[in-house]
Amino acid sequence: MAMNSTGRPTAPTGDGARAEDLKTFSGSRGLMQQEPLLHEVGAPEKCGVDLPCVPKHTSRLGGLEREEVIGLPGLSEPEALRHYVRLSQRNYAIDLGLYPLGSCTMKHNPRLNEKLARLPGFADVHPLQPQSTVQGALGLMAELSHWLMAITGMDAVALSPKAGAHGEWCGMMCVRAAIEERGELDTRRRVLVPQSAHGTNPATAAACGFEIDELPADATGRVDMDALRSKIGPDVAAIMLTNPNTCGLFERDIREISDLVHDAGGYFYCDGANLNAIMGKTRVRDLGVDAMHINLHKTFSTPHGGGGPGAGPVVLSDRLSTYAPVPYLVRDGEGWALVEEVAQAKAKPFGRMSAFHGQMGMFVRALAYMMSHGADGLRQVSEDAVLNANYLLARLSDEMSPAYDGLCMHEALFDDAFLKDTGVTTLDFAKAMIDEGYHPMTMYFPLVVHGAMLIEPTETESRESLNRFADSLISLAKLAKSGDTSRFTNAPTLAPLRRLDETRAARTPVLRWREG
Amino acid sequence: MSTIYYTEDHEWLNVDGDTATIGISTYAAGQLGDVVFVELPEVGKTVKKGDEIAVVESVKSASEIYAPVSGEITASNAALEDAPETVNEDAQGAGWFFKMTIADRSELSGLMDEAAYGEFTKE
Amino acid sequence: MRYLPLNEDDRVAMLARIGVSSIDDLFADIPARARLDGLIEGLPTHASEMAVERHFTDLSRQSLSAGDAPFFCGGGAYRHHVPASVDHLIQRSEFLTAYTPYQPEIAQGTLQTLFEFQTQVAQLTGMDVANASLYDGSTATAEAVHMAARITRRRKCVLAPGLHPHYAQTVQTAVQGETMDMHTMNAAMGADANVVDALDDQTACIVVQSPNIFGELVDLEPLAEAAHAVGALLIAVTTEVVALGLVKSPGEMGADIVAAEGQSIGNGLSFGGPYVGLLACRNDRKFIRQVPGRFAGETVDEEGQRGFVLTLSTREQHIRREKATSNICTNSGLCTLAFTIHLALLGEKGLRKLAALNHGRACVLADRLDALDGVEVLNQSFFNEFAVRVRGNAAQIVEDMAKVGVLGGIPAARLFGAGHFDDVLMVAVTETNTDDDFDALVAALREAI
Structure with missing residues (x-):
């Protein structure tokens, strides 16, 4: 007979003491490891990289040798791995759960795309190598261009913008160049921007030297057509419109809007942030658009990476294509060539947006995403994205208050009317979602709705996942209405940190570590 | 004898002869939330009524302050640079923003008194 | 379809x-005449x-990658060795698939690394x-030029000789929307004395690159003094940040704003992007309030624990809209x-050695090339x-070298x-270049000239 001779217990023996009351000696809490700043764990003499010897040479630094100590901390490789893995565990991520940030399109990031972006013919080629040696990379850019033009029906695409806002600026600079060529730069000063627009739209128009004129929304959450008619005139350079708009609604009057703007001699800039809702269902060309940026990190699933890098190619109509910035791609016999100098261009590029050719690493991922889906899959993406959003809208409407009546596109907008008189704010509600294991939705945007909650599930959530999410939100809404506010005002309590003092951060900014 | 006036942009003016001390109302400070920064006008600057001359910021908002009357800036409250919270603590006292001359007293006629402002903010 | 979880029953x-x-x-809200009935054509x-994967692998093979050739291209993008652990760590789901840290309680990983x-x-x-x-x-x-114009409330900007031509063009394009007075000086090897003559009391800033586009190191100190004497700011640009391990920092030499390309540390060539722009400045409230883009800042949570948030956001477009410091x-x-992981692995010791190694090997190659007939190193x-000045057309020589599998640098005319500068070739050397690479370059160059 084998005895349990070590005395090891095989069933719990505790008295049920509550985990949250335990203060640990190490500061860590089980799997959640305490981790100080790099500058507190590292040291200047530590190093995680082995390098060969420096050859004998006579220094040619022109007397500019560094004398000051830099103070950079170093880590050995095992220490570095721990530091960053521990920090990573303090992040929410798509791979962890539903990430319903409205207007951000947080969909699954296929790992195939990561693998392909690292192929040497894309990842290990220099932007200024002889063009004869980078035909594969140029060919990939040409294929990406073909897909983007096919999806949107547009005539040209500028690939170099480095993110959505950079793309907006590219598109509006094309508008500016066109107006300048018409000799109307001094008279066409106004750009119409809906109140519900992303902040980048007015910031972009201002950066191009235009004046911003806000367009109000009507009672259905769409552009107020009477206001538009009253504002349109020969001094309007362009309208910047997101479609579907930031309330998650398709602008039904979009053809009339584009006709009005075109008849007045202006241009139609479309913010393409929400392309995920309409791919394969309509082409922006057929909506009358002259320029639109495409956020590859939203619709085409290049990873968001904690805030970037993005990529913002801009598709252009034939009214604007000639103004696209350098560098751009042209056919060169059997292959491809880049036009890199304004002076050498046959067209009329407005200038150059950055040092090189755009976000190649993102181009590879986006094209891999598109080819994986194909024409049929891309349409299915939009259909499922819109279906998922409407399903959540239908389920959540039982307990939460939709901002507008009717169906939505790829995202569902709620206001805080359902929290009225509960003492719970949109912020509290969002923080309580964190305790439920969810990333909160976009809050307090768009600005046209009080206490806005904008929910975008994307097409990569299953029905089961949506149901669990809806169940949690419905339970929270019921709890708020029942008068139990402490669960909300104290939230989050189960995250690595409690609510942070943003006032203190802004009043006395500490933007770097300093010794002591 | 000084008189307090209010603008529809929620600024207060304490008018004493031909000069005024200006800040934002206690009501506005409450609505803004924690004030984290105030950008003040340069002393000696001549401004016209309606000019944007200062900015008050909370964590998530930035609001322009407009010159309530025309005149010249004679002082600005440098203490707010290091202690913006004064605006929340004492909006209509130590939290003043700047002082200015009043070039045209007739511009005061369109402003509200305490009672009218009370009605205005009730809406 | 493998990325779509819904099935027909679900739908x-x-x-x-x-x-x-x-x-x-x-x-139904899409206008009837704009609806697409079939598949995208x-x-x-x-x-x-x-x-x-097959398709992309085929495409990839149609380029000559830097790792498959003796490789000497620089010009604002440099091939350094990136430790394997860097690429592993950045692919962790929690970093890769997180969004901008708008909810700081569940984004401390991103926020702390940003800090x-x-x-x-x-x-650095x-x-x-x-x-x-x-x-x-x-x-x-x-962005640094815009920032300087706002800080000084002046409109004139001087681009010193030696600034990367694509950087100069980017700046010139970026200021089209406003009334800036741009003075772009003709390219020259070093910073020339005329730079100081271009400064006046209307000048917002002078933009100086070091090492400059030809690789020449520039002493910023006299330029900073001249700029400050007329109330202008010195913007220092660096496209190869590894240099800062060995060379005096721009801050030490009096720069007010530094704009730099950080690709060299942690990031591959990737045909020009994505890269990482660095922007640093003096600790002056007037400066900090004009900085574009995000800041992570330290604070505490409800229980007094240290944590980090995005801060000073009122500068940014989502709050300030058309009055924002930038639309970024x-x-x-x-x-x-x-970048931050690679630099943490290097630490001060590693960075200094890496920089010394780059410089040392570049000196060795420079001496070898200078000894060739028809080749002259131009740098002080x-x-x-x-x-290097080469006998013949540098662009043609580079093409000829590529035909024998050597990526021998960038013709300045590119x-x-x-x-x-048709006869000028720019040659970059990093720790990745071997002695065999040097031999191959010397042989190819000798052949091509």
Whole structure:
């Protein structure tokens, strides 16, 4: 007979003491490891990289040798791995759960795309190598261009913008160049921007030297057509419109809007942030658009990476294509060539947006995403994205208050009317979602709705996942209405940190570590 | 004898002869939330009524302050640079923003008194 | 389709719950004449992982990658060795698939690494503070010029000779929307004395690159003094940040704003992007309030525990809209992470050695090339990149060398336009270059001339 001779217990023996009351000696809490700043764990003499010897040479630094100590901390490789893995565990991520940030399109990031972006013919080629040696990379850019033009029906695409806002600026600079060529730069000063627009739209128009004129929304959450008619005139350079708009609604009057703007001699800039809702269902060309940026990190699933890098190619109509910035791609016999100098261009590029050719690493991922889906899959993406959003809208409407009546596109907008008189704010509600294991939705945007909650599930959530999410939100809404506010005002309590003092951060900014 | 006036942009003016001390109302400070920064006008600057001359910021908002009357800036409250919270603590006292001359007293006629402002903010 | 979890049963049940009969009912707001009935024209249908991989592998093989050739290109993008652990760490789901840290309680991983990054950048550049990164070095330079104009309330900007021509063009394009008075000085090897003559009391800033586009190191100190004497700011640009391990920092030499390309640390060539723009400045409230882009800042949570948040956001477009300091809405997140991890692995000791190694090997190659008939090294000083005058057309020589599998540098005319510096070749050397590479370059160059 084998005895349990070590005395090891095989069933719990505790008295049920509550985990949250335990203060640990190490500061860590089980799997959640305490981790100080790099500058507190590292040291200047530590190093995680082995390098060969420096050859004998006579220094040619022109007397500019560094004398000051830099103070950079170093880590050995095992220490570095721990530091960053521990920090990573303090992040929410798509791979962890539903990430319903409205207007951000947080969909699954296929790992195939990561693998392909690292192929040497894309990842290990220099932007200024002889063009004869980078035909594969140029060919990939040409294929990406073909897909983007096919999806949107547009005539040209500028690939170099480095993110959505950079793309907006590219598109509006094309508008500016066109107006300048018409000799109307001094008279066409106004750009119409809906109140519900992303902040980048007015910031972009201002950066191009235009004046911003806000367009109000009507009672259905769409552009107020009477206001538009009253504002349109020969001094309007362009309208910047997101479609579907930031309330998650398709602008039904979009053809009339584009006709009005075109008849007045202006241009139609479309913010393409929400392309995920309409791919394969309509082409922006057929909506009358002259320029639109495409956020590859939203619709085409290049990873968001904690805030970037993005990529913002801009598709252009034939009214604007000639103004696209350098560098751009042209056919060169059997292959491809880049036009890199304004002076050498046959067209009329407005200038150059950055040092090189755009976000190649993102181009590879986006094209891999598109080819994986194909024409049929891309349409299915939009259909499922819109279906998922409407399903959540239908389920959540039982307990939460939709901002507008009717169906939505790829995202569902709620206001805080359902929290009225509960003492719970949109912020509290969002923080309580964190305790439920969810990333909160976009809050307090768009600005046209009080206490806005904008929910975008994307097409990569299953029905089961949506149901669990809806169940949690419905339970929270019921709890708020029942008068139990402490669960909300104290939230989050189960995250690595409690609510942070943003006032203190802004009043006395500490933007770097300093010794002591 | 000084008189307090209010603008529809929620600024207060304490008018004493031909000069005024200006800040934002206690009501506005409450609505803004924690004030984290105030950008003040340069002393000696001549401004016209309606000019944007200062900015008050909370964590998530930035609001322009407009010159309530025309005149010249004679002082600005440098203490707010290091202690913006004064605006929340004492909006209509130590939290003043700047002082200015009043070039045209007739511009005061369109402003509200305490009672009218009370009605205005009730809406 | 492998990325779409819904099946037909799900779709039918969900449509029923919504209360519509078909998926097209959800798209009824699209004007009838703009609706697409069939599939998008001109595109294939979905493809398997294997098929996609095959296609991309074929495309990849159609380029000559730097790792497959003796490689000497620089000009604002440098091939350094990136430790394997960097790429592993940035691919962790929690970093890769997180969004901008808008909910700080569940984004401390991103926020703390950004705070550490900001500290490293400030230290490296010798400045007080740095932001959480911009798109790349060229756009960071353009943003720095805007920033200087707002701080000084002046409109004139002087671009010193030796600034990367693509950076100069990016700045010139970026200021088209406003009334800036741009003085772009003709290219020359070093910073020439005329720079100081171009400064006056209307000048907002002077933009000086060091090492400059020809690799020449520039003493910023006299330029900073001249700029400050007329109330202008000195913007220092660096496209090869590894140099800062060996060379005096811009902060030490009096720079007010530093704009730099951070690609060299942690990030591969990737045909020009994505890269990581660094922006650092003095600790002056007037400066900090004009910085574009994101800042991570330290604070505490409800229980007094240290934590980090995005801060000073009123500068940014989502709050300030048309009055924002910039329309930028991202930082270069993952590239920033790669930068900070690589620099943490190097530490001060490693960075100094890496820089010394780059410089030492560049000196060895410069001497070998200078000894060749028909080749003359033009630099007085350099870090890891230098310019040589070659007998003949540099662009043609580079093409000829490529034909024998040597990527021997960048003809200056590629950046300045044909007819400018036609006989100048720019050669960059890093720790990745072997002695065999040197031999191959010497042989190819001798053959091509």
